[in-house]
Amino acid sequence: MQRSMSILWLSVIFLLVIPKAFAAEILTNDAVATMARAGVAEDILLEKIRTSPGQYDLSAQGIVQLKQSGVGDAVIKAMMEASAASSAPLAPAAQAGPEAMQAAIALYRQGRVVEAEAAFDRLLAERPGDDDLKVWKALAILEQARVKRDAEETGYKPLVVKAYAILQPLGRRIPDNADWNFAMAKAFWMNDRPTWADRAAKMALRLRADFAEPHILLGDLAYDSDAQDLAMAVGRPQRQTAMMWPGVNARKEYEKALAIPGLAATLQAEVLYKLGKLAADLEKKPAAAREYWTRAVAADAGCRYGAMAQRKLQAAPGK
Numbered sequence: 001m002q003r004s005m006s007i008l009w010l011s012v013i014f015l016l017v018i019p020k021a022f023a024a025e026i027l028t029n030d031a032v033a034t035m036a037r038a039g040v041a042e043d044i045l046l047e048k049i050r051t052s053p054g055q056y057d058l059s060a061q062g063i064v065q066l067k068q069s070g071v072g073d074a075v076i077k078a079m080m081e082a083s084a085a086s087s088a089p090l091a092p093a094a095q096a097g098p099e100a101m102q103a104a105i106a107l108y109r110q111g112r113v114v115e116a117e118a119a120f121d122r123l124l125a126e127r128p129g130d131d132d133l134k135v136w137k138a139l140a141i142l143e144q145a146r147v148k149r150d151a152e153e154t155g156y157k158p159l160v161v162k163a164y165a166i167l168q169p170l171g172r173r174i175p176d177n178a179d180w181n182f183a184m185a186k187a188f189w190m191n192d193r194p195t196w197a198d199r200a201a202k203m204a205l206r207l208r209a210d211f212a213e214p215h216i217l218l219g220d221l222a223y224d225s226d227a228q229d230l231a232m233a234v235g236r237p238q239r240q241t242a243m244m245w246p247g248v249n250a251r252k253e254y255e256k257a258l259a260i261p262g263l264a265a266t267l268q269a270e271v272l273y274k275l276g277k278l279a280a281d282l283e284k285k286p287a288a289a290r291e292y293w294t295r296a297v298a299a300d301a302g303c304r305y306g307a308m309a310q311r312k313l314q315a316a317p318g319k
Contacts, residue, residue: 028055028056030176036075101123108140109303116136120140138163181214185214185217212263247282272299272305290312
């Protein structure tokens with residue numbers, strides 16, 4: 001009798017818990033690409049797409065990235081069909097989720113990072129298990145730390161620790177997520193771990209080739225390295241090398257980001273601002289710096305880096 005009751009309870013648990021666990025899985029481009037790279041057979045991928053809910057990026061760039069990851073045409077077609085089947089008009093309450101997330105991301109892009117964090121918090125109150133939202137919240141916190149550090153304010157490290165506390169547990173669930181790897185790279189950089197930051201940024205690029213932010217971060221790392229070398233005592237080998245090719249590695253990474261098709265205006269402004277800073281501080285070319293800052297303002301005058309470029313242009317020469 002006792003054994004029968006145990007079996008009955010196991011059956012109840014299986015029926016109640018297991019379906020929910022499977023229902024919670026949502027396929028994304030990154031998940032499909034990861035399975036393809038791992039050598040999962042095409043028929044298994046097709047069945048997985050058919051039986052699992054998905055949120056796919058099927059823009060031209062998204063499809064190119066899938067092809068670069070080794071995803072076959074039949075699998076991409078199945079993703080498109082599954083996406084079309086689930087694209088019936090939603091009720092206003094259901095539409096609010098993605099719209100609210102895009103609005104929060106827009107705040108982050110504009111440099112309104114405190115507001116962005118609050119917006120992500122509101123979304124997480126409704127969807128506490130959403131790992132993508134957690135990554136975006138961590139990025140908003142890291143950008144707050146970045147603003148403080150750029151302004152030479154103290155107290156930015158606790159923000160870095162706060163972001164890392166959000167990101168670190170996600171590594172067990174989404175280690176092949178490009179956004180998570182980029183966020184970790186940014187956290188390492190802000191915590192003065194350039195080697196780890198470099199590795200994580202390069203992993204993000206392996207997972208998503210046309211990803212501007214890791215290129216920008218790699219440019220920042222190279223800029224910091226050159227600035228430190230140039231500050232060394234006269235005669236040190238590192239200083240001599242940096243003086244021969246000042247900013248060359250940083251420029252390569254910034255220009256890679258700028259060359260990505262369809263780059264958002266806010267990111268264009270950030271890259272152009274940083275190219276101007278590189279020209280002014282490392283290359284000692286003030287005229288070139290002003291040209292970059294003018295282009296940054298033209299790209300997006302309202303974002304954080306557009307405003308910073310505008311202040312550079314308004315400052316006295318050499319400031």
